Structure formats: C-alpha cells, structure tokens
Amino acid sequence: MRLELGYIHITDIRFGDASKVEDGVLYVNAEEVEALVLRDERITSVKVDMARPGESVRITPVKDVIEPRVKVEGPGGMFPGVISPVDTVGSGKTHVLKGAAVVTTGTIVGFQEGILDMSGVGADYTPFSKTNNLVLVIIPRKGLGSHEHEHAVREAGLKTAVYLGELARELTPDSTEVFETLPLTEGVKQFPDLPRVGYVQMLQSQGLLHDTYVYGVDAKRILPTLMSPTEVMDGAIISGNCVSACDKNPTYVHQNNPIVHDLFARHGKDLNFAAMIITNENVYLADKIRSSDWTSNLCAFLSLDGVIISEEGFGNPDTDLMMNCRKITDKGIKTVVITDEYAGQDGASQSLADAHESADALVTGGNANQVVTLPRMDKIIGSEEYVGIIAGGWDQNKHEDGTITVEIQAITGATSEVGFAHLSAR
Amino acid sequence: MSKKRVVHYINQFFAQIGGEEMAHVKPEYREGPLGPGLAFGPAFGDHAEIVGTVICGDSYFNENMEEAKAELLKMIKAAKPDLFIAGPAFNAGRYGVACGAISEAVKNELGIPVLTGMYEENPGADMFKSAVYIVSTRNSAVGMRDAVKKMSALALKMLKDEPIGASSEDHYIPQGIRVNLFEKDRGSKRAVDMLLKKLKDQPYVTEYPMPAFDRVDPQPAVKDIRSAKIALVTSGGIVPKGNPDHIESSSATKYGRYDLEGVNYLSKNRYATAHGGYDPSYANEDPDRVVPVDMMREFEKEEKIGSLYRYFFSTVGNGTAVKNAKAFAEEFSKELIEENVQAVILTST
Known part of the structure; x- marks a missing residue:
C-alpha cells in the first residue's frame, strides 16, 4: 500500500x-463550524475559540485533539466507518x-481529561502547545448520559476536523512524503x-469511556489483526x-503515529518495516490471554x-504489555516496549503494576x-472548575x-507511550 | 566573587604515601589540592578551589570507622568548606566504602553538598548510592580524566544551586528514585534505535530495568468461616457521596474509614466512587458491585459468616504509589487485628 502525504x-x-x-x-468562519456541530441534537451550545503557540491560554478539560486532513486521491475518506x-x-x-489541530473541551465527561497550556512550563510537556488550535467548547443537552456525551463530543471534533481538512483539497502541498509497504512475499x-x-x-479498550475505534x-x-x-x-x-x-493517544497521535513514522524512516536502510499489528487491552483475563496469544502468533x-x-x-494494561512481551519473546523475536511510569510523586515506588524479565529493553x-506548578493564564478556554478532580489533580x-x-498526569500527551514526546526518566 | 571552598578526601595511595603497606595511616590534613585534586583545578576555574585535602589510610578508616569519621569531620569542618568531594575510588573496595561513609557523614553533620565517584560494582556504591551522589566511573584510574570531568561538572552544579538532573544527564549512579528528563530524541525514535541495537546483538541501555516485585504469599485458609469476623477493604474508591475525605481520583494520598452500622446495602443515593481510572457508571448505579455489603449482610443472616466488621476501608487504586498503599494498609491493619478481624475481602474495580 502506497500513500503520499502532502503537507500544507x-x-x-x-x-x-x-x-x-x-x-x-x-x-475559520465560526458560524459555519457552530452550525455543523449543532446539527447534533445532543449538543446545546458550542463556542468556537482559538489558541496559538506562546499565548497565555489554558484549555481544559481537554478530551481529544485531531489533525485536519483530507483524502484527495484513492479509496475512502477521512475517519472511515465513523x-x-x-x-x-x-x-x-x-x-x-x-x-493546525482541533481541540475539544467543555463540561467534563470523566475524571480523565487534560490540561493544555499554550505557554509556560506546562507547554513544555504537551505537544499541542506547538499547534494552532481551533477549540470547541461543547455543552451537551441537560441530562445527557456520560456515554452519549462522550460520543457527541467525539463526533463533533472529528466532523470539524473533516470540515477544516476539506479546505486543503485543492491546495498545492508545501512538502510531500511517501510511505509504502509491500505485500508479504x-x-x-x-x-x-x-x-x-x-x-x-x-x-486502550478497558471499557466505556476507555475506548478506541478501528474503522x-x-x-x-x-x-x-494486521x-x-x-x-x-x-x-x-x-x-x-x-x-x-x-498517556492516552489522542486521535492526532494515531494519525501521526510516531512509531510508524520512525520505522518508515529506517525502512529499506536498517530494517524492513513488515507489518503493523493492532491488539486490545480488555479487562477480562481470558481476553488478555487470548489477545496476547493471538498477537504473538x-x-x-x-x-x-x-x-x-x-x-x-x-x-491494568501493564499486564497486557508484559504478556505480549513475554509471549513474543518466547517466539524468538526481539522486543522493545514503550510505557510510562507511576513511581509516586517522590519517584521512589515501583513504576509498573506488572513486570517480566523479558521486558529488558x-x-x-x-x-x-511528577508534580509541576502551572502559571496563571490570562485566558481559560473551557473551565478550571475541574482541575481538582481530574486524574493528576487534588482538592x-x-x-x-x-x-x-x-501531576503531569493531567497534561495532555505528557508521557506518550507511543513515544510522541521527548520526556523520559531514569 | 570569591571562589567557593572545596575540601577533598583521598586515601594513602592517591596521596602518594604508599600502597597497602601504608594503609594503616591515620587521618591528616594538608593545605591545598593533592594528587587527583590537582586535576579539579582547571575544571573549577574561577568558581571554586580545593582549599584542603584530608587523607586517611584505607585499613585505618575501615577498621576504626567511627573514630576515623570523627577525626576527619573535625579537620573538614575547620576548613569551612562549601562543598566536599571524596575520591574517585574506581573499583577499590575499602576506598569506595570510605568515600561513601565520609561523604554521608559530612552531608549529615555539616549540611553541605557532597559527592564522590566510583565504579558501579564497588561495594561502596551499593551501600551509599541512595545517601549521596556517586558519579559513575570506570573500574581503574585509567578513567581519572573522565571521572574528574563528570565530578567537577556535578560539583559546579551543586555550588551554583542548579537543579540536579536525572542520573543519565549528570552521570551519577541511579539512587532508586525515578527522575524525569527531556531527551533529545522522541520516545519512538529511541525505541527504534534500541531495537536495531538489540537485533544486532549490540549493547543497549534499557530506560527502566525491571524491578524485583514484592509477591505476597496467600495466608492459610480461615478455619471456621461461620464464626469469622470479616472486613471489606477496597481500592475501588467507594465513599459516601460527596467524598468527605477528598480522596484523589488518581494517585491517592489517603484512605477513608466508613461506618456500616445499620447499613444493609450501599445505596446509590448515599455512596459513589471517587475512582478516576474506570467508567464509574456501573459502580455508581450499585456501589455494592464494588463493596459487596448486601451479600455480606445476607451471609451474616444465613450464618455463612460470623459477622461483617463495622467499618470498611476505601482508597483509590489508580496511579497510586505502592509506598502509599502499603502505608495505608499498615495503619488500618492494626485496627483490624485489635478488633479480632480474621479475614479481609479485598476488592479492586
């Protein structure tokens, strides 16, 4: 399969x-974006805002970040099946x-939504302080359940990214890159x-509000699967x-999966990037065993x-990671794993919930x-009302x-486990 | 600005007094730098200088540790140092132990920054790496230049009150504490590089060596469950609505103790979860799903168990440090033992 990406x-x-x-x-014509989002009757209001690198702006609670793209040749369209x-x-x-990026925010769905600072120390920890962000502040219909709320916000972000992506359809890219993988033999x-x-x-597939969608x-x-x-x-x-x-992967990070890109960068030189396998992280032990068996096979x-x-x-997914690593290693295949750590605020506790000797790389x-104090910002997009209850915050x-x-746990993309960021620990 | 004052510790060998045959020499103080101390001068430049050198024989130090430390401390204190350096000791075992021990003593007694240097397999490294900064050196004095370069750089950072980076940045032996740093390459590229090395059977350095895990052996079965007093403990975050103890949704620093007197089941109107690591819908719909008070009351009635302990304990097991979790359990277990609780049902999420 051969894909050419044209960057504007x-x-x-x-x-x-x-x-x-x-x-x-x-x-961006804000009225058009509003009208697009409000077509979903689950959403009562949306405010369209903008945040640029270096501004004294905080966006919170951040749900997803999406990159605007458009398919100009070849089958299918953006976000197929969705x-x-x-x-x-x-x-x-x-x-x-x-x-450019679309960022969704608004009232909170779950505990685990992020903070995105466009300047100050917090900006060093999030990759999205470097993008020009169109922010959607989305207020759902009263009484809407959290699962529907999440669904409505997710779709609003994707639709807006598609709307912006369409603007690039007729443009001539400033630069291009080609990626190709051949059939097995x-x-x-x-x-x-x-x-x-x-x-x-x-x-991530631990359950409602902890889900990822494939087509x-x-x-x-x-x-x-492959x-x-x-x-x-x-x-x-x-x-x-x-x-x-x-450490969740926003849609933007899936679109720009850095492991895919960095393997392609060495493809044909030091290695042959043969395949990508996706697997899940279900909570049931039987699922963990089945999926790690299947993946290693x-x-x-x-x-x-x-x-x-x-x-x-x-x-919980540390167990899936260790099962995958152990079983793939047992097949005689060399492995490197990427994770992040929860070693306590003082860094003195063990970092993972599970470990296996095969994870030696x-x-x-x-x-x-790790704890960080974020400066006061001139402008808040969304609300700071939740910074005490989101994961990584406290009363x-x-x-x-x-x-x-x-804790930097609360900062969108700070400890990326697909290696999108530069942070590490020793 | 005047130069910062540094005192340097070396053994009889590096002081050119003699080898093993002179290892018995007692502590002495000499003005200015000596032996390896001379190499620090250029690196310190205008910022600092070694004002004095303390010397002690390796045997004397190790055989008379308390006296040796006391004598040396007196000499060091008199020289009014801003910083103390010992070694580097490379792979010399007794010298390494001496460097670690005197550095720790100076740090504790004089309250000034200290550092030493040695090979990672020097027994002194294991003994003192969490107490003081030990720069990682080669295993013999062939690595002197490199050791001095790294030790002087760390010393200057300490003298200028600059934050010390992660072990890989400032070249010290990891202290068992995880420290974040920004790498030049993003994580994905580091992973690809590491895999290529592993594929070629070349050496690579993992960023997190696998820990030795605490495994808890199951206790023997309860002999007579029909008369046992049983407590419920959860990391699933069930608390009275409103979360009166403000238990954090992640990285909990506290736990709650809640009265079950007269409570036959956990009503969704009175209890909810504070846990931020799972979809709370089903736990909030019926908190008994996480803390099964309803079933325990049924079992009590049917005399399948003796009784349910009056209080349940709850915390949030989401990104919560093992150290915190251990401390919670150590504390409330005392009460459970005092109250003759014979078994605990631990529920997660």
Whole structure:
C-alpha cells in the first residue's frame, strides 16, 4: 500500500468571513463550524475559540485533539466507518494541514481529561502547545448520559476536523512524503538482508469511556489483526478515550503515529518495516490471554525478527504489555516496549503494576506522578472548575495567585507511550 | 566573587604515601589540592578551589570507622568548606566504602553538598548510592580524566544551586528514585534505535530495568468461616457521596474509614466512587458491585459468616504509589487485628 502525504504548513489561525487557507494562515468562519456541530441534537451550545503557540491560554478539560486532513486521491475518506463510509484507506494521496489541530473541551465527561497550556512550563510537556488550535467548547443537552456525551463530543471534533481538512483539497502541498509497504512475499524479496520488524500497537479498550475505534469498530471486540501502517494516517483509528490525559493517544497521535513514522524512516536502510499489528487491552483475563496469544502468533506467522510494542494507559494494561512481551519473546523475536511510569510523586515506588524479565529493553515516557506548578493564564478556554478532580489533580490544588499544582498526569500527551514526546526518566 | 571552598578526601595511595603497606595511616590534613585534586583545578576555574585535602589510610578508616569519621569531620569542618568531594575510588573496595561513609557523614553533620565517584560494582556504591551522589566511573584510574570531568561538572552544579538532573544527564549512579528528563530524541525514535541495537546483538541501555516485585504469599485458609469476623477493604474508591475525605481520583494520598452500622446495602443515593481510572457508571448505579455489603449482610443472616466488621476501608487504586498503599494498609491493619478481624475481602474495580 502506497500513500503520499502532502503537507500544507499552517503558521497561524484566525477567524474570517470565509473558511480558507491563505499564505499559511487558516481562516475559520465560526458560524459555519457552530452550525455543523449543532446539527447534533445532543449538543446545546458550542463556542468556537482559538489558541496559538506562546499565548497565555489554558484549555481544559481537554478530551481529544485531531489533525485536519483530507483524502484527495484513492479509496475512502477521512475517519472511515465513523465520519466517512467504510472503505479501506491508506493509499493514494492525502493532504494535511500541518501545524493546525482541533481541540475539544467543555463540561467534563470523566475524571480523565487534560490540561493544555499554550505557554509556560506546562507547554513544555504537551505537544499541542506547538499547534494552532481551533477549540470547541461543547455543552451537551441537560441530562445527557456520560456515554452519549462522550460520543457527541467525539463526533463533533472529528466532523470539524473533516470540515477544516476539506479546505486543503485543492491546495498545492508545501512538502510531500511517501510511505509504502509491500505485500508479504514481495516485501521479503525487496530487502532480503534486512531484519523484518513489526509494530504491535496496544489499543486502550478497558471499557466505556476507555475506548478506541478501528474503522468504527469498538476495539474491545476485535481480535488482534494486521493493518497497513498507512491506514492510520487516514484516520482508521480514533480515540474515544477518557484514560489519563498524559498517556492516552489522542486521535492526532494515531494519525501521526510516531512509531510508524520512525520505522518508515529506517525502512529499506536498517530494517524492513513488515507489518503493523493492532491488539486490545480488555479487562477480562481470558481476553488478555487470548489477545496476547493471538498477537504473538501473528508475529511468528509473519517471521518477524523484531517488534516494538506500545502500551496505552497504565495499571491494568501493564499486564497486557508484559504478556505480549513475554509471549513474543518466547517466539524468538526481539522486543522493545514503550510505557510510562507511576513511581509516586517522590519517584521512589515501583513504576509498573506488572513486570517480566523479558521486558529488558524498555523506553519510558517518564514518571506521570511528577508534580509541576502551572502559571496563571490570562485566558481559560473551557473551565478550571475541574482541575481538582481530574486524574493528576487534588482538592484545593488551585492557588490564590491563579497557579495550579498538578501531576503531569493531567497534561495532555505528557508521557506518550507511543513515544510522541521527548520526556523520559531514569 | 570569591571562589567557593572545596575540601577533598583521598586515601594513602592517591596521596602518594604508599600502597597497602601504608594503609594503616591515620587521618591528616594538608593545605591545598593533592594528587587527583590537582586535576579539579582547571575544571573549577574561577568558581571554586580545593582549599584542603584530608587523607586517611584505607585499613585505618575501615577498621576504626567511627573514630576515623570523627577525626576527619573535625579537620573538614575547620576548613569551612562549601562543598566536599571524596575520591574517585574506581573499583577499590575499602576506598569506595570510605568515600561513601565520609561523604554521608559530612552531608549529615555539616549540611553541605557532597559527592564522590566510583565504579558501579564497588561495594561502596551499593551501600551509599541512595545517601549521596556517586558519579559513575570506570573500574581503574585509567578513567581519572573522565571521572574528574563528570565530578567537577556535578560539583559546579551543586555550588551554583542548579537543579540536579536525572542520573543519565549528570552521570551519577541511579539512587532508586525515578527522575524525569527531556531527551533529545522522541520516545519512538529511541525505541527504534534500541531495537536495531538489540537485533544486532549490540549493547543497549534499557530506560527502566525491571524491578524485583514484592509477591505476597496467600495466608492459610480461615478455619471456621461461620464464626469469622470479616472486613471489606477496597481500592475501588467507594465513599459516601460527596467524598468527605477528598480522596484523589488518581494517585491517592489517603484512605477513608466508613461506618456500616445499620447499613444493609450501599445505596446509590448515599455512596459513589471517587475512582478516576474506570467508567464509574456501573459502580455508581450499585456501589455494592464494588463493596459487596448486601451479600455480606445476607451471609451474616444465613450464618455463612460470623459477622461483617463495622467499618470498611476505601482508597483509590489508580496511579497510586505502592509506598502509599502499603502505608495505608499498615495503619488500618492494626485496627483490624485489635478488633479480632480474621479475614479481609479485598476488592479492586
């Protein structure tokens, strides 16, 4: 499968009479976005706002972050099975508004929603302080249940990203990149001397509000399966997730999966990026056993020499991570795992809820319990009302001078377990 | 600005007094730098200088540790140092222990920053790595230049009151405490690089060595469950509505103790979960699903158990440090033992 990504570099975002991209500036007609979001009768009101890198702005509680993209050639459309009809994506040509993002916020759905600061120390911990963000502050209909609330907000974000992505359809990209994987036997012939490397992505699927969707299918209900890595670039995987803000993968991170990109960067040089396998992190032991059996069997069927395994979330899924690592290693395949840590605020406790000696090559996204004090911001998009109850906050953590003390657990994307961030620990 | 004052500790060998045959020499003080101390001068520049060197034989120190420490402390204190350096000891075992012990003593007694350096397998490293910063060196004096470079850099950071980074940044032996740092490469690239090394059987360094896990052996079965007093303890976060103890939704620092007198089941109007790590809908719909008071009352009535203990204990097991969880249990277990509770049902989420 061959996909060309065409990047249109966005350096600023502004309101405008007509939505368009001009000289790297993304202009947005707020009324059109509002009308689009309010088509969902579960949503009572939406406020469209903007946040740019370096501004004294805090967005909270953040639910999802999405990158605007559009398919310009090849089958299918963005977010297949969810926004576009089901069709296999990942080939042809896709345009990307690089440097722009849609961020959803509003009243809280679950405890595990994030803080996104555009400047100050908090900005160092989130990748989305570097993007020009269109923010949707979404208020649901009164009495709407939390699952429906999450669903409505998720769709509003995706629809808005598609709306913005459409603006790039006729544009000429500033730069392009091509990604290609060949069918199994052809791939072996293409690089016979390079190690065959796979990527096992564990998708958060612990239950309602802790879900991920693959072509619209709840990942709880999948068996581990194969994908072309380019499919994720067209939105085949989306987040429906309320796990802790620091280590869930927002949709943006699925679209830009850094392991996929960094394996492609070495493809044909030091390694042969043969396959991407997705698996889940269900809470039942039988599911954990079945999925890790299946995943390790797939790795063996594909004659892989090495595998990178990424986790999503922490605690319970540490068990899935260790099961996958142990079983894949037992097949004679070399593994590297990526996780993050919960070593306590003092860093003195053990970092994981489960461990196995086979996990002897581990990359960490850092200790999520590390405490940081975030400065007062001139402008709050959303509400600071929840910073004491979200995961990583505590009662009375907001101070009189407007500063907020939290664990970095509360910061969107701080300890990414697909290695999207630079944070680590020793 | 005047230079900061540093006092340096070395053994008889590096003081050029002699080898093993002179290891019995007692502590002595000499003005200025000596031996390896001379190498620190250029690195310290205008910021600091070694004003004095304390020397002690390795045998004397290890065989008379308390006296040796007391004598040395007196000499060190008199030199009014802003910082204390010992070694580097490389892989010399008794010298390493001496460096660690005197550094720890100076830190505790004089309250000034201290550091030493040695090879990671030096017995002194294991004994003192969590007490003082020990720069990781090679196993012999061939690594002197590199050791001095790293030790002087860390010393200057301490003298300037700059925050000490993670062990990999400031080259000290990990202290058993996880410290965050920003790496040059993002995590995914580090993972790909690590995998390529592993595939080629080249050495690589994992970012988190697997811990030795505490495994708790199950207790012997309760002999007579029909007369046993049983308590309910949960990490599932069930608390009276409104969360009166403000137990955190994640990384809990406290637990609650709640009275079950006259409570036959946990009503959704009076109890809810404070846990932020799972979908609370089903727990909140019927909190008995997490803390099964309803079933326990039934069993009491049917005389399947002796009784349900009057209080249940609850915390949030979500990103909560093992250290905290252990401390909670150690505290409330005392009450459970005093009250002759014979068994506990631990529920999670």
